[in-house]
Amino acid sequence: MTPIFTMDINFYKYQGTGNDFIMIDNRQSLFSKNDTKLIARLCDRRFGIGADGLILLESDPEYDFRMVYFNSDGGEGSMCGNGGRCIVAFARDLGIIRDKTRFIAVDGPHEASIEGDLISLKMQDVNNIDRNSGSFFLDTGSPHHVQEITELESYPVKEEGARIRYDLYGEKGSNVNFVKPEGENQFFVRTYERGVEDETYSCGTGVTAVALAMHGKRNDHPEEYVIRTLGGELKVRFRWTGDHYAEIYLVGPADQVFKGKLVC
């Protein structure tokens, strides 16, 4: 096996409701961001560390830190909600922040707070939800298709997700969420992720999109939903202003699972 690095770079592995990420402290810019093949190899579950994505924590003159997120195919992604919660835990573990932060990501600034095991991440306001026959499309930092499915447990998420991602949204694509109501303000969600090109155990911007789409559809429902994913439970809170969605919070756990060195 050819060595990946000639110098020691620490890496950490975090997961948030089963959406897992390689996390690297890149405040000294040691990690090269342009090596798509290397990032894809590190994320490979057989030939690398294995993860749904890789996230760099970088310095920023105005914010506590900058989040740079890559999907497991090595390409830079749009916003990642679970990754956003994980990088807040990482910044706390590195001693950069305590229980509150403001950081910058690809879709703009985010605030977050930590209370016990839970990390609340503020998402960007959402101004628009497209309603199509039987589905919704909206951008919560990443593009999301949302569709209700009755038999969600046995649904072929990977096959149908891939079909919708390419047939409806072309080369640029979209993430694809399938949702089943599970009571008054609870939903079960399964997501096909663009850039991973597979079902993941959970997708933060995806469950946020589902919560807003379901609220938009039902109109008179509470502004807090519990979302069950394959990897655990998330909460989405928000305020409908009558014109757009504001004060959107994605709430859930994020854990460090191991650390190591990128060296062979």
Ligand SMILES: N[C@H](CCC[C@H](N)C(=O)O)C(=O)O
């Ligand atoms: N897992 C991520 C979604 C990443 C979006 C990414 N797949 C893209 O479309 O670039 C989340 O928790 O929000």
